[in-house]
Amino acid sequence: MSEENITRLQLNNKEYILIGTAHVSKNSAEQVKAVIEAEKPDSVCIELDDARYQSITEGNKWKNTDIFEIIKNKKATLLLMNLAISSFQKRMAKQFGINPGQEMIQGVESAKEIGAELVLADRDIQITFSRIWGNIGLKGKAMLLMQVIGGIFSNDSISEEDLEKMKQQDTINAMLLEFTEYFPKLKTPLIDERDQYLSQKIKDAPGEKVVAILGAAHVPGITKEIQHDHDLKRLSRRPAKSKAPKIIGWTIPIAILAIIAYTFYMNPSAGLQQTISWIAWNGSLSAIGALLALAHPLAILTAFVAAPITSLNPLLAAGWFAGFVQAYVKKPNVGDFEQLADDVHTVKGFWDNKVTRILLVVVLANLGSSLGTVIGGLDVVRVFIHNLMG
Template identity: 70%
Template sequence: MSVENENITRIELDGKEFILIGTAHVSKNSAELVKEVIEAEQPDSVCVELDEQRYQSIVDGNKWKDTDIFKVIKEKKAPLLLMNLALSSFQKRIANQFGINAGQEMIQGIQSAKDTGAELVLADRNIQTTFSRIWGNVGFKGKMMLLAQVIASVFSNEKITEEELEKMKNQDTINAVLSEFTEAFPRLKKPLIDERDQYLSQKIKEAKGPKVVAVLGAAHVPGIKEEIKQDHDLRQLNELPAKSSFPKYIGWLIPIIIISMIVYTFVTNPEVGMQQTMSWILFHGTFSALGTALAFGHPLAILTAFVAAPITALDPITAAGWFAGIVQAYFSRPSVRDFENLAEDVFSFKGFWHNKVTRVLLVVVFANLGSSLGTFIGAADVVRLFLKNFI
């Protein structure tokens, strides 16, 4: 017996039958449809639109306890973890307002695969890879805008209207959070939608058995219907964006120019050279320390940001936020309780700042933002003094 529904798409390809269930991540009816289809079809494999990380967050609500906050800082993943937390906050807001458990259809897909003996396939690309490919496509201005929107989405107290909810029923959760941002950066449709369609379609096509059911967000079904006809290189889709050599050269060129100007000025006019040095130190140190203070950082983390920023600004390999974040994590070490409470704490402004995990992340990000601002202002003042002295 087969189930027919407007949200079900059947594809025959290479002797296999693929049954795509277009679900709404915020609809109560989608989970019921998933259960009904899998029980009726008895597929060999069930693919769900989850990666390993999101799957673990469903089956193990305490996974945060294993997070190594120092490793997150050293691997420069603080902004990416903040984005993950923003998604959690967004989903929590929907659940609280409408009594809808976002992602319930994926949970049902996992359970139904287990009940019917079908092989479960985690078909989505790692969310960190997707965020990394987005992060690598927006430049400095885009990164600032993206972080601003992510943080704003966490602290927003606006109610979601019924009209917005209906629109979200045809959207990916990530798309919903970043909808305004993708309008400003249309090229992000590729890593956010197109590449994931390709990845999902290839994983579905490679699933074992002659009959495969795929539980997908409705927004992905049209793309997958086309992409499944082609072969896609999963290794290539999983590659992190290659870093352009241009920013690397610029990253070293600016410090060389700044140091050269200060040294030359010291030789010819020590007084002005001292002014340049103090300008560089004070602008970097002050703005980075201010950013750390805004994140309610530990006093020693604030001091570390002040001391580290003028030095790390001359070294493209390091960043003031690393040092400030490590000091923050050391003197205000997150406890198991902080990790366990993350899901609830990210739902409110107070909780976001109170939780020691998110505070460490905010210290890293805000210290780096302050240092970056100090670079522009400090470098401009060094050049101004140089030109004033020699012209």
């Protein structure tokens, strides 16, 4: 059996066998099977949390999704990001005729076959996302979104040979150094903290021999971090929400309403001009966002009507109302959810599938409304200053 991509560690009378994999490589899945059968470990750790484990093992999970609940719980953007991030991986997997995460599935099956304990060793993906989002700042968020959107539009293909090269530790380290250069704050929650979390879960796995199936990027870090103890509660803590966005969120609409009210008092015609400008910019740009998502005309109209009102209330968003209308008029069926995995491979698929189109309506209508708030707000201030000076 080839020892390539395998790291063996001895610690506190326990043996740890780390298998570094590429998540869409046939050879990785085959190697996982061979190692577990040969080593017969007491425990098998896989780089999944409970939610991702269920999504991989339950093929019909999407059938039970309630799109209205997703919008109501403000998870449309998160779900769209998740789908976009996975699209490149799924495209590569389709290219090689395998399922993404096949090496993890193989780990689950092989663990069952030999009676080993299965350990879901990764941190909850929602916590990782919240710690990423809370640590990268406004510029980092913009760059991350651009990278994700770029991933949807990319048609790059990759050879099996390139995939195997990705599993070499020196290549991975080089990639991480480059990654850190562009997103210095992103590496901590995405790689470093998860290395610590994974290493502690692996170390705590029962038995004297443990096999861990990991993305190759984590192997160098885990090899180092497993030598130390880590506090899983600290690593699982969601970042404290800053009060600043809430304060700003209420200050801006209150200021705009106060400016318009004062202008109306001083000069009713100027106040009317401000009101029309606010409605026109907010409504039009939110409607354009919905239109770009190819929303139903009623959803576009809803975005136009809702945006000037919701922009004055941080607890509401025009995209939610437009999304609800889109979901009601063009309600997704079981087939749309079943097709999600295939449709996210392409830009056309993102817009054609009723599920992702609803998510796009929510996100793009909200973006349009946000832009309208900025432009409309500045115009309200411009008219106010002009009226004062006039």
